[in-house]
Amino acid sequence: MTTKSLGKSFGKAFGRQAMFAVTTAIAFGAASAAHAKDVVIHAGTLIDGTSTATRSKVSIIVKDERIVGVQDGFVTPAGAEVIDLSGATVLPGMIDMHNHVTGGGSRDRLRGTVEQAAYQSSWNVNAILNAGFTSVRDVGGATELVVALRDSINSGLIPGPRLTVSGNGLSPTGGHGDPTNHMDPRWQRTNDWKLGVVDGPVSAIRAVRELHKRGANLIKIAASGGVASPGDDPALQLLNDEELKAIVETAHSLGMKVASHAHGKAGIDAAVKAGVDSIEHGTYADAESYRLMKERGTYMVPTLFAGQEIYDVAVSTPDKLPPTVADKAISVTPKMRKNAINAYRAGVKMAMGTDQLGWRPHGENARELEYMVAVGIKPIDAILMTTRNAADLLGKSGDVGSIQAGRFADIVAVDGDPTQDIKLLQSVRFVMKGGKVYKADGKPLPLD
Incomplete structure (x- = not known):
């Protein structure tokens, strides 16, 4: 019996659920055979990441790691393996534009080790991939760790999403990214401990160049x-205009984009004027901020997941947070929600990012989409924010974020219609990355 006829037989017997059962055998073969054959995916409903329109009964033809064709109707090229998702909604692999994949485990900066973080991170990226997120932008992690993690995924050593990494985020002394905030000053650390702490344009330029040398893809x-950092005020601008200009000009000259954490209006507006590519959080943005962002094409990444994550901890167990953090979380989180819908209604370009802090396990990234819809963003627009828009902000629209010929075969599927129930994206049943199937029938496949 052929793969296609097998799929039809199971479909008649079991209906929609059978489509994923059929893929299990196919997917295991695809995973172990390293793209030995061409593959065609029969998609019942397709959200292709290029527009708000959906398509029915579409064939996606995959050769090696890329899509080579998207055709109406269910076709089967000679010799191709068929993955029958004819009862599913198929969409591009999702993209999380603000994550910290090294988070989780010990949150004690004096007792947690980089070795522990490395093991935790390998678990995190696998969970994120199996949640249907095939690309992730990590904005603020130990440089050597996230670069090694990215390269290990790219080489096939460990499973995970395509990583774009910033390494250490840049912050002034005492700012949101200073790891020594609220610590006994008698502790001594190497220069790397404060690699991201910059004071003055010269210091900032040097840090950007050092991060580039060490393999960072962008600058954070x-x-x-910030909120999660003790002792600093999220409403205040902490990097001055000269420092911001020096960072952006240097990064752009090296072909690197700049993502700016910014809660307060002064910091948001200054960062936008300096030419950053995205504002992360944007809590206290106002109409003038949105106007500036639209004029310059700056993206907003509202990160509602992180706000809710730390808010829940602040309300239920505030003693788990450093001094002042709980109060900030309770104050800021409602404003983050308001900013998200205001930016959306103002027509600001938006991309999806969770800013997962590690209070909850990694792999729950699609909760961000639920929170975005809850504040009033249309489900299809939220989906485009985690596919098309995210790819544009990454600068990788030619590779990811849509199901079109020439793009990587990064493809996920769910039961039901996520444009009607966005929560369905929290239960991805099928995951393909680069033509290789990692999850089928709702279960991760055995690793090679």
């Missing part, structure tokens, strides 16, 4: 204070 900065 903290233009304002």
